[in-house]
Amino acid sequence: MDAPLADDGGLMLAWAGGNAAAFAELYARHKGPLYRFLMKTVKDRATADELFQETWSRVIAARERYRADAKFGTWLLQIAHNLAIDTFRRQRPQAGVSETEAVFAAQAAPEREQPEHALSEFELRRRMQRAIESLPDEQRTAFVLRMENELSLEDIAAVTGVGKETAKSRLRYAMARIRELVAE
Amino acid sequence: MNPSTPPPGDDDLPEDRELAALYARLPKDEPDPALDAAVLAQAMRAVPQRRRPRWPVALASAAVLVLAVGVGWELRDSRPDSKDIPVAIHERMAAPAPAPEPATAPSASPAAPAPVQAPLLAPGVADADVTRTETYAPAKPIERASKKLRPAAAPQALRSAPTPDLAPDDRVGEIRRLLGRGERAEALRRLHELRARYPHYDIPQDLRDLEP
Numbered sequence: 001m002d003a004p005l006a007d008d009g010g011l012m013l014a015w016a017g018g019n020a021a022a023f024a025e026l027y028a029r030h031k032g033p034l035y036r037f038l039m040k041t042v043k044d045r046a047t048a049d050e051l052f053q054e055t056w057s058r059v060i061a062a063r064e065r066y067r068a069d070a071k072f073g074t075w076l077l078q079i080a081h082n083l084a085i086d087t088f089r090r091q092r093p094q095a096g097v098s099e100t101e102a103v104f105a106a107q108a109a110p111e112r113e114q115p116e117h118a119l120s121e122f123e124l125r126r127r128m129q130r131a132i133e134s135l136p137d138e139q140r141t142a143f144v145l146r147m148e149n150e151l152s153l154e155d156i157a158a159v160t161g162v163g164k165e166t167a168k169s170r171l172r173y174a175m176a177r178i179r180e181l182v183a184e
Numbered sequence: 185m186n187p188s189t190p191p192p193g194d195d196d197l198p199e200d201r202e203l204a205a206l207y208a209r210l211p212k213d214e215p216d217p218a219l220d221a222a223v224l225a226q227a228m229r230a231v232p233q234r235r236r237p238r239w240p241v242a243l244a245s246a247a248v249l250v251l252a253v254g255v256g257w258e259l260r261d262s263r264p265d266s267k268d269i270p271v272a273i274h275e276r277m278a279a280p281a282p283a284p285e286p287a288t289a290p291s292a293s294p295a296a297p298a299p300v301q302a303p304l305l306a307p308g309v310a311d312a313d314v315t316r317t318e319t320y321a322p323a324k325p326i327e328r329a330s331k332k333l334r335p336a337a338a339p340q341a342l343r344s345a346p347t348p349d350l351a352p353d354d355r356v357g358e359i360r361r362l363l364g365r366g367e368r369a370e371a372l373r374r375l376h377e378l379r380a381r382y383p384h385y386d387i388p389q390d391l392r393d394l395e396p
Contacts, residue, residue, distance in 0.1 A: 015227070015231060016231060018231055018232060020227075020228055020231075023224070023227045023228075023231075024224060027220075027223060027224060027227070031214070031215055031220065031223075032212065032214055032215075035213055035214060035215045036212065036213050039213045045213075048213075049215070049216070049219055052215055052219060052223075053219060053222060053223060056223045056226070056227070057226060060226055060227050060230045061230075063230070063231070121209075124206060124209075125206070125209050125210055125211075128206050128207065128209075128210060129210055146200075147203065147204055147207040148207070171197065172197065175197065175200075175203055178203060179202075179203065182206065
């Protein structure tokens with residue numbers, strides 16, 4: 001999550017110092033990837049909304065303790081991941097594949113796609129989404145952190161609280177499983 | 185986050201690029217605007233916003249004031265000073281034509297080096313009925329340079345020495361000083377030269393009315 005103009009740490013410090021625009025910039029940069037991480041992790045929009053807002057609440061509450069040398073994006077995802085784990089422990093995952101099916105059913109295929117290829121592209125995306133959701137939680141988390149948030153293995157390990165080799169192993173298994181499901 | 189740059193320093197995972205390309209085609213979920221607003225509002229409430237410092241505004245205002253005073257002072261200095269020093273017109277009429285003026289700034293003192301220093305007119309004198317010699321103009325009442333001027337140039341005045349290469353604004357200042365000293369013919373010659381040299385220059389209204 002490199003910043004072309006001001007780095008995340010600088011924005012965080014500026015906001016803590018009273019600069020409202022700094023938080024708005026920080027939020028704009030990270031809200032999309034964070035939200036998609038939560039959506040794919042908890043597989044339910046309502047839960048994702050709740051955890052999304054809670055994540056930012058914790059960021060706001062912890063602003064004084066934030067160290068500028070820490071990666072803001074990794075720290076943000078760490079908070080979100082811990083909240084997701086707490087949610088998993090409290091309740092079973094909601095909707096699962098059925099909600100994904102509903103989402104894809106509600107989407108129209110892009111008009112630019114040729115009729116003879118429309119099913120192929122749309123189906124590919126659908127299979128990818130279903131494959132992600134079918135992964136075990138730890139593998140899914142590792143996969144999404146890699147694909148959506150573009151984290152290194154080291155950062156994935158930091159977010160998920162495991163060693164680097166464990167993170168790598170989970171990611172490899174996730175990728176292999178997804179390739180297998182998409183190719184079916 | 186840069187979607188096109190792979191994370192640095194990782195072991196190669198062969199499936200990365202192909203899966204990443206497929207993943208990138210998935211729908212991009214975004215939080216609702218209401219959610220955005222809620223988060224932003226919470227952040228704003230949490231941190232007291234500092235007010236913008238006012239000193240740049242004060243500094244800019246002071247700078248504008250200083251500039252305005254300076255410009256006003258410059259304009260004041262560039263006008264012919266015709267109020268304070270009484271003078272005898274016949275002394276001015278008897279003086280030879282002034283030598284070409286050196287290239288000076290418009291704010292220079294009217295006391296420029298010349299064979300005969302021409303004193304300035306007093307307000308009362310402007311209304312007096314004065315006569316001119318043949319060197320300058322037909323006998324007509326002399327008025328202030330800032331008011332309506334009547335054409336009175338003599339042909340000989342046009343064959344005076346060429347004006348030094350002054351900027352148009354400086355030339356205007358010189359012309360006004362000449363008019364203030366009653367050297368109308370020279371002023372008209374200089375005005376003619378200004379028009380010829382800078383045809384697109386916007387001549388001030390008081391000089392525009394000064395017809396040969």
